[in-house]
Amino acid sequence: MSGAGLARLSTIYRQGALGRRPVVPADFAELERRARRVSSARAWAYVAGGAGEGRTMRRNREAFDRWAIVPRMASGAADRDLSVDLPGGRHAAPVLLAPVGAGALMGAGSDVRIARAAAATGTAYIFSNQGCTPMEECAAAMGDASRWFQLYWSKDERLVEGLIARAEAAGAGALVVTLDTTVLGWRPRDLNLGSLPFSRGQGIAQYTSDPRFREIVAGRAGRPAPKPEVTLGAVRTLLAMTRNHPGRFWGNLRSPLPRASVETFLDIYSNPGLSWEHLATLRDRTRLPVVLKGILHPDDARRAFDLGADAVVVSNHGGRQVDNAIASLDALVTVREAVGPAPTLLLDSGIRSGADVFTALALGANAVLLGRPYMYGLALAGQRGVEDVIRNVVAELDLTMALTGTPNIAAITRSLLVAA
Template sequence: MPDAGLARQSAVYRAGTLGRRPAVPTDFAELERRARRVSSAEAWAYVAGGAGEGRTMRRNRAAFDRWAIVPRMAAGAVDRDLSVELLGRRLPSPVLLAPLGAGALMGRDSDLAIARGAAATGTPYIFSSQGCNPMEECAAAMGDAPRWFQLYWSSDERLVDSLIARAERIGAGALVVTLDTTVLGWRPQDLNLGSLPFAKGLGIAQYTSDPVFREIVAERAGRPRERPRVTPGAIRALLAMARNHPGPFWANLRSPIPRASVETFLDIYSNPGLSWAHLATLKQRTGLPVVLKGILTPADARRAFEIGVDAVVVSNHGGRQVDNAIAALDALAGIRAELGPEPTLLFDSGIRTGADVFTALALGADAVLLGRPHLYGFALAGAHGVAEVIRNVVAELDLTMALTGARDIAGITRDLVRAQPAERDGDG
């Protein structure tokens, strides 16, 4: 993306002279405010909420505030190269779209729209196991643009292998195994509403489109089961299951399969017993590059590379799993310091702006995953909104590089950021 920043600014300002303002805000605070206005209470609780008291989410952002960028003058960085080599493929920028589950809470066919928005900018999209459109449809929407697949390790090993095989067939550039969600964290905003999208059949499209999963469901559907009490809430839930399940609504409403699919998913989608022994089998199960997501300590990062994975994502799941956990950015700096320059470290949790991307790269990330902001862009303007958010983040990264003298991503080094003293409370 040569001159991404200047080109983006020019496009916005030229449109402004004609009286047109950006449909998608260029700052995160306004982007978040507008996305919240168009979201339901249930959608906002799930997408924007965090674990417990929200301390990990706040800590993720506070960690960025503890680092300041150090501009360098008269560096002559006229031409800048934002491209990176990542797992054998040259990418236009060090930004990927993180996997986000149940995106259809924010609008229909969310994963298809996000896939198209990512493809429009050449940005890799990591399809979520908890997506709302099958990975095959998303891959078709992206054409030749890069895509990865994120896997939640099921308690059914046949299903694990089936999902991996499908990822290989759609041309995924990597398999990203999420480690930190063997059980759902304590999420009060969802709990206070009694709202779990998967319980209504939302966000399970990778499963209902999977042949092994359908075999498991068919076997379970034939078993005797307790009929739910007929209440208004139960009726709404059954209607939602029928609406979200593949196939005609009225046929689904008469069938036991949608409900059995939801119950089966909730039983087997994740494996609470996931261990390093499971993970060590990955290199025998797939030829795809393997990435482990959710690493927060040097010891776990070292263990991951010892079993042969190709990269790790330093992440605390955007603050959604453990309250009062370490900030992901603090973990990144420590892991890079201990493991040295060679291992491939990706980063997510707290990235909001191009300046954030710059800071994460300076502290050791090879690339970053952009999460909530791209889903907010989708909520406001569909695929176009996703692409606009990506362009804005990359443009600010490019301009920050120009103003700090970094000609390429390798030039974003540790000396371009400086730790700030902790703020003191009170008058002392």
């Protein structure tokens, strides 16, 4: 992606000369403001909200503010190489799209639109296990473009096996196991609305498209169930379940399967007892590179690599799980010091700009995961909005590299940062 920055500037300024302004703002603050205006209260609570008092979310951003970039001059770096080697292959830039569940809250057909945007920009997309479209459909929309798959470890081991097998068949380049959501965190924005998208059948398409999950649901649907309380809200929830379930609306409305699917998902989607013993079985379960997501403590990082993990994602889940947790960027520094220079570390949580990407790389990340920004782009302009966000972030990274004298990713080192 050499020259991505100047190319992006040229595109935007040429359009400006014709009187056209970007639909997707170039700065995160305005992007967030506009996305909030077009989002429903439920959607905004789920995507923008965090755990507890929001201290972890704030800390993620404050951590970046504690570092300042020190540009170097006259490097002669007219061209830049943004590509990086990660488990599963080479990537055009050190930016991947993080898995975000229930994306349809921010726009219909969310997962397929994101998949197409990722393919159009040469960016790897990590399919969410809590997606609104089956992984096979997203893979078909991407062609040969790079994708990984996120796995939530279910209580049902056969379901775990089935999801891994489907990811392999769908051409996933790596398996990303989320460790930090064995139970849902305390999320006041959602709680104050009494809103959980999964209870309405949103974000469970990987499950309702899975043979093992359908087998579990069929057994459950045949059992007597307590009669639900009839309220206007209950009717709306039933209609939402019906619309989000595979098949025809009227057939679903008469069937117990939509409700049974939701109840089954809520019961088994994640295993509170997930342990290192479970993770040790992965090498016998998949041929894919294994990436463990949600690592914050150096000892956990060491153990992950001792078990044979190919990479870890240093992440606090975007501040959505534990309030008052360590910032992911701060954890990155200590994890990198603990594991040394060789292991592959990715950073998730708090990335908002190309300058943030540069800072994360300088502090030891091999690549980063982008989350909320591209979801806001989706809310504003669908597939094109996601593309614009990706191109803006990569362009700013490229320009920052040009202005700091770094011709490639390996040249972005801690020597280019000082404590602010």
